[in-house]
Amino acid sequence: MRASVYTPAYMVRTVAAWAVALLLFFPLGWLLLTAFKTELQAINVPPLFLFEPTLENFHEVQERSDYLHYAWNSVVTSVVSTLLGLAIAAPAAYAMAFHKGRRDKDILMWMLSTKMMPAVGALVPIYVLAQKSHLLDTQLALIIVFTLSNLPIMVWMLYSSFKEIPREILEAARMDGATLWQEATRVLLPLGMGGLASTGLLCLVLSWNEAFWSLNLTAAKGGTLATLIASYSSPEGLFWAKLSAASLMAIAPIVVFGWFSQKQLVQGLTFGAVK
Amino acid sequence: MAYLQLQDIEKFFGDHRAIKGIDLSIEKGEFIVFVGPSGCGKSTLLRLIAGLEHIDGGTLTLDGKDITQAPSSKRDLAMVFQSYALYPHMSVYENMSFALKLAKVDPKVIDEKVQNAARILNLTQYLQRTPKELSGGQRQRVAIGRAIVRSPKVFLFDEPLSNLDAALRGQTRVEIHKLHRDLGATTIYVTHDQVEAMTLADRVVVLRDGVIEQVGTPLELYDRPANQFVAQFIGTPQMNVVPLQQVPALVAQQAPVGAVGGTIGLRPENISVRASGSTPVAGQVDLVEALGAETLIYVSTPNGAQFVARQNERTGLHAGDTVSLDIDASQAHWFDTAGRVVAARAA
Numbered sequence: 001m002r003a004s005v006y007t008p009a010y011m012v013r014t015v016a017a018w019a020v021a022l023l024l025f026f027p028l029g030w031l032l033l034t035a036f037k038t039e040l041q042a043i044n045v046p047p048l049f050l051f052e053p054t055l056e057n058f059h060e061v062q063e064r065s066d067y068l069h070y071a072w073n074s075v076v077t078s079v080v081s082t083l084l085g086l087a088i089a090a091p092a093a094y095a096m097a098f099h100k101g102r103r104d105k106d107i108l109m110w111m112l113s114t115k116m117m118p119a120v121g122a123l124v125p126i127y128v129l130a131q132k133s134h135l136l137d138t139q140l141a142l143i144i145v146f147t148l149s150n151l152p153i154m155v156w157m158l159y160s161s162f163k164e165i166p167r168e169i170l171e172a173a174r175m176d177g178a179t180l181w182q183e184a185t186r187v188l189l190p191l192g193m194g195g196l197a198s199t200g201l202l203c204l205v206l207s208w209n210e211a212f213w214s215l216n217l218t219a220a221k222g223g224t225l226a227t228l229i230a231s232y233s234s235p236e237g238l239f240w241a242k243l244s245a246a247s248l249m250a251i252a253p254i255v256v257f258g259w260f261s262q263k264q265l266v267q268g269l270t271f272g273a274v275k
Numbered sequence: 276m277a278y279l280q281l282q283d284i285e286k287f288f289g290d291h292r293a294i295k296g297i298d299l300s301i302e303k304g305e306f307i308v309f310v311g312p313s314g315c316g317k318s319t320l321l322r323l324i325a326g327l328e329h330i331d332g333g334t335l336t337l338d339g340k341d342i343t344q345a346p347s348s349k350r351d352l353a354m355v356f357q358s359y360a361l362y363p364h365m366s367v368y369e370n371m372s373f374a375l376k377l378a379k380v381d382p383k384v385i386d387e388k389v390q391n392a393a394r395i396l397n398l399t400q401y402l403q404r405t406p407k408e409l410s411g412g413q414r415q416r417v418a419i420g421r422a423i424v425r426s427p428k429v430f431l432f433d434e435p436l437s438n439l440d441a442a443l444r445g446q447t448r449v450e451i452h453k454l455h456r457d458l459g460a461t462t463i464y465v466t467h468d469q470v471e472a473m474t475l476a477d478r479v480v481v482l483r484d485g486v487i488e489q490v491g492t493p494l495e496l497y498d499r500p501a502n503q504f505v506a507q508f509i510g511t512p513q514m515n516v517v518p519l520q521q522v523p524a525l526v527a528q529q530a531p532v533g534a535v536g537g538t539i540g541l542r543p544e545n546i547s548v549r550a551s552g553s554t555p556v557a558g559q560v561d562l563v564e565a566l567g568a569e570t571l572i573y574v575s576t577p578n579g580a581q582f583v584a585r586q587n588e589r590t591g592l593h594a595g596d597t598v599s600l601d602i603d604a605s606q607a608h609w610f611d612t613a614g615r616v617v618a619a620r621a622a
Contacts, residue, residue: 175431176377
């Protein structure tokens with residue numbers, strides 16, 4: 001490597017980048033440390049960086065509340081809502097990307113605008129709907145809400161990714177005698193796989209992290225990991241170590257998952273941004 | 276009835292009437308070229324025939340069957356796109372066999388047809404490659420191969436050569452010509468390049484603004500254009516079209532009655548430039564372009580008329596020289612004020 005790479009500007013940029021990265025990572029790192037402390041160590045002043053790690057918190061979290069039960073609910077609600085969302089969003093995005101209508105842009109903006117509305121605004125009607133249809137505290141309630149709330153983003157992302165596919169390729173398939181179904185499965189899906197994957201990944205993460213609706217619509221039976229974590233901040237006071245352990249267990253699967261798929265995720269978020 | 280029959284075909288984009296009632300009969304085995312300036316509707320017309328755009332009025336029949344409303348997949352036409360539109364996720368072999376696979380043709384027959392097409396197009400050694408591993412010319416051949424394996428009723432070409440460089444374009448043009456001669460398939464070919472139109476076509480359809488200006492063999496269009504637009508569109512350099520009042524000497528001798536106030540059209544090869552002489556039109560050389568095989572001389576006259584003359588001999592003339600123009604008025608085309616031909620080749 002040439003010596004000129006290490007210019008002062010380069011050094012400053014590097015240090016700054018590390019500083020920002022550490023700053024962002026700090027809460028997560030602190031969470032990681034606290035999860036392996038005892039409750040006493042967790043509230044010690046000054047904070048302890050060196051201590052004998054214990055697994056007791058994890059044991060207790062599993063004892064007190066069934067971690068696997070909540071984790072399963074999280075997996076089911078996020079995976080099913082994502083698949084369902086993709087199944088609905090892909091045809092919508094296809095229609096708008098390849099069969100232009102006069103109102104496409106308006107529809108897209110309208111869909112996005114629904115994301116601007118605070119979720120609280122829809123809480124009462126949705127709660128009542130869920131209650132009347134006996135869906136409170138069920139996975140199905142969350143699946144429906146997650147699917148609907150992620151749809152605008154999914155349609156937008158898929159629309160942008162489909163638009164990158166030259167329409168002549170689909171037209172060529174039609175000229176080759178492909179039916180709409182064959183056009184979609186043999187040409188559009190293989191070419192749009194990258195977009196579908198990153199859209200799916202993003203929505204999976206969003207659904208996994210969703211807390212508002214999980215807390216309000218579900219409890220012990222249909223609750224996700226978000227409700228599990230919330231149950232550790234109780235009126236009797238905060239149990240920092242156990243809360244950290246529960247949080248760590250809740251985010252671990254999605255962090256590992258995100259780590260392996262970050263390339264796809266970043267690609268998905270920058271669709272159309274770079275040619 | 277013709278093999279492919281267009282009857283009063285119309286297309287609207289919003290309120291804009293892009294194709295304005297086109298009638299055209301195409302016989303089996305014919306090579307038809309749609310030509311015209313950009314925005315004239317030639318590609319739209321091709322896409323209407325292909326079924327990629329909805330026909331808003333009129334009827335389209337192919338081989339006795341009304342296909343006006345049939346989807347593209349049921350029309351039995353093959354199209355070669357300007358961008359080639361190969362399937363990027365498939366090998367050359369898969370690209371070429373895709374249509375036959377969809378039609379559930381026996382794999383043995385498919386293989387035979389693909390191998391045969393690959394042999395014709397010199398693609399045999401590339402069959403396992405993906406499109407992105409091929410050069411532009413090779414991709415173009417794959418696109419053509421994809422069309423010919425199907426033995427469709429009509430081949431549609433949408434400006435297939437415009438993405439190739441000049442040398443390759445000429446070469447591929449010759450290949451397409453040979454291919455048509457060997458296969459004898461009915462072909463509709465869209466281009467804005469009049470050289471392609473002249474060299475490939477059995478008949479050329481000149482379009483402007485969604486209307487057919489003239490249909491004819493290449494030489495008919497060259498020798499007997501129906502109007503000033505066609506006259507100037509076909510031929511390079513363009514036909515000289517000069518208002519009659521700028522060439523009073525010629526008018527006095529030859530002009531037919533209907534051309535009063537109109538224009539005269541002269542092909543560059545019907546004008547010879549002389550260093551001196553007593554011809555009715557004199558002028559000054561603006562520019563000399565020596566192209567080797569031929570020489571183009573640009574001349575302007577004192578009353579503002581401008582001419583290009585083409586000659587096969589080289590010239591000693593230079594810009595600024597005073598010259599006289601020897602014009603073969605028997606070869607002139609006369610246009611009325613609306614640009615319609617009055618009496619081409621006045622005797």
